[in-house]
Amino acid sequence: MTTMGIDAGELSDDDLVRELRQLHATRSDTFFHGSDDALTTHTSRTNELEAEYLRRHPEREVDPMRLREGARQR
Numbered sequence: 028m029t030t031m032g033i034d035a036g037e038l039s040d041d042d043l044v045r046e047l048r049q050l051h052a053t054r055s056d057t058f059f060h061g062s063d064d065a066l067t068t069h070t071s072r073t074n075e076l077e078a079e080y081l082r083r084h085p086e087r088e089v090d091p092m093r094l095r096e097g098a099r100q101r
Contacts, residue, residue, distance in 0.1 A: 032072060035079035043083075047076050 038046065050073045057069045081087075092101070 031068065035075045038076075038079070040083065043076060043080055047073075047080060050076065 032046070033042075035043065050069065054069065054073070057065055061069065
């Protein structure tokens with residue numbers, strides 16, 4: 028459980044996607060330069076939001092080039 032931010036289940040779809048994009052954009056900086064607490068919080072929040080996104084969109088579109096067969100074709 029994270030101690031910051033609105034509960035993922037309460038976010039609108041647009042807000043959820045915006046929050047996920049922001050977290051993914053800041054991941055490297057947090058990983059390389061953040062404190063242990065910052066990294067733990069970042070990871071926890073990312074996991075919470077990703078789990079909520081997957082719960083809402085279990086049949087999300089998957090790019091065939093992101094699968095093993097697609098990788099082999101590259």
